[in-house]
Amino acid sequence: MSKRCMKERAFVKKTREFSKKLHIDVVKNLLVFDELDSTNSTAKDLAHDGAEEGTIVIARTQNQGRGRFDRIWQSPEGGVYLSFILRPRISAEKTSLLPFVAALALTKTIESYGLHATIKWPNDVRVNGKKIAGILLESEVIGDTINYVVVGIGMNLNIDITHFSTDIQPRSTSMIHELGSPVDYHEFLQTFFIQFGSFYKLFVEQQYDRIIDEWKNHTDTLGKTIRVQTSTETLQGIASDIDQSGFLLLRTERGETKKIMSGDCLYFDELYHI
Ligand code: BTN
Secondary structure, three states, X not given: OOXXXXXXXXXXXXXXXHHHOOOOOOOOEEEEEEEEOOHHXXXXXXXXXXXXXXXXXXXXXXXXXXXXXXOEOOOOOOOEEEEEEEOOOOOHHHHHHHHHHHHHHXXXXXXXXXXXXXXXXXXXXXEOOEEEEEEEEEEEEEOOEEEEEEEXXXXXXXXXXXXXXXXXXXXXXXXXXXXXOOOOHHHHHHHHHHHHHXXXXXXXXXXXXXXXXXXXXXXXXXXXXXXXXXXXXXXXXXXXXXXXXXXXXXXXXXXXXXXXXXXXXXXXXXXXXX
């Protein structure tokens, strides 16, 4: 058997064994793959076919990982690539808080290793000003009823950042890069699932204020002069606050306050360094 094949088998076997020992409400069924095109795409197919809330798709690598705005999510081995299938019975408007749930769980997990992590609106997790994790939310909503939400997480764990393409290298970091030594994959996953479970509990209990307050404690966006690219326009101003659904309130130079549901956010003080 080739060395690579052994490594692949070991990942699937070890992760399946690990999942049997997990007793976390939000983790009902962990489906483990060596390689997928995208865990989000697989999760969406499964959700469409009726997979229950708490089904999680995880893969060692992805060959067509997707980021926000149809970007490619480079997914070399050493990263964490997983997607939750969730079916919360809440108003569809609140789904925009689910990436906050994931970002907070990631932030707390990273901080358990002694690093300081921040969140850039809406949901980039960063360490030392560089992106370490991203979240992709995809959902099927009928009227105001959520059929399913897929929350995809890509986390740079034991990735040598020189394995990323040169355009994203200067803006990216990983746990191994920050700590100087590798992090145990399954230990990280366990802490993350526990954290996700407790923030998701707040979410289903509709304790949105607590999620938003925690998010505000961890973001470095508020108060900054930013440029936001939405699907229709580019806006500039001061990120003054977020509302109860996680939408950004931007105070423009004209003194207007614009509410932004989704977009790509750039910090002015970083614009000319990247
Ligand atoms: C972003 O910051 O642009 C979001 C990146 C999300 C990447 C993850 S990796 C696991 C899941 N499957 C995907 O294809 N994408 C998400």
